[in-house]
Amino acid sequence: MNKHHSIMVIILCLTFVIIGCKNVPPVTSGIGSGQRAPGQEYAKYLQVDNQKLGEKLHISDIKSRTNNELLAINLSLTSRYNKSQQLQYQFQWFDQDGFIIEAGKSPWHPLELHGMQTITVAGLAPSTQVTTFSLYVREVPEKFLNFNFYCIE
Template identity: 25%
Template sequence: MKLLMTLMTGLVVMLTAVGCQSPKTAGQSITATIVDGDPQLATVLRVDDQRLARYVSVKSVNSAVKHDGFLQAQVEVLNNSKRDYAIEYRYLWFDANDMEIYPGKRPWQQAVLHGGESIRLQGISPYPEAKAFRVQIRPMP
């Protein structure tokens, strides 16, 4: 009985600790849509983390529909500081009805931006029905 109580107490403490952690959200996200098949984008930048925005800024957003019909995207980001800054990013893909394709299935990728460096975060939709994308960027823990 004491062992059971000890295990239950440990489980409650563990669940409480996990429940109290703040969720990791994207600090910045860029949403872009192909308009009438034209790779000229309707682009929206959303910043949720002002600290991240001080260090990392978005320089450009480009996309193209490849010859096989898959959407290719590229977002150029700049490290505004003199120090290395590590980020995570992921692409989310949307169909013509603005419905996310296979939500929750995209993994976070890691990148390190050296001081003053700009890099291009590339993505190719794994789905030919993708007509829009969103890139989420957050600082690495």
């Protein structure tokens, strides 16, 4: 083996080592694993009561501002499901340390979300201490949807 050939082998080996050590995320199906899938950007703000419901919903956008020193939220909730869903939602508000503000005082609001629909859900923090939030969504059981009230005279 001549001297030039040995140098070329060493350079080639070093090149493979350097390339192999480079921290490049693998690419699968055209999406790098370091990227978030559509609908995952705001996933940490959405809390659901079951996994099936979680697969049917995602937050597609969040806008926030302060209104009289209170955090105001407008978020876009999008259905990934092709049928209508009867839901309820409530906001939970948290301070800068992650402690819940006014636990249990936020009411549940009814929400009908049609197939593949996006709606805007608005919330206003109950305190100036609020710095972040979560939107809790749950399904309304069918037995409550068909409940009829009868008046007794």
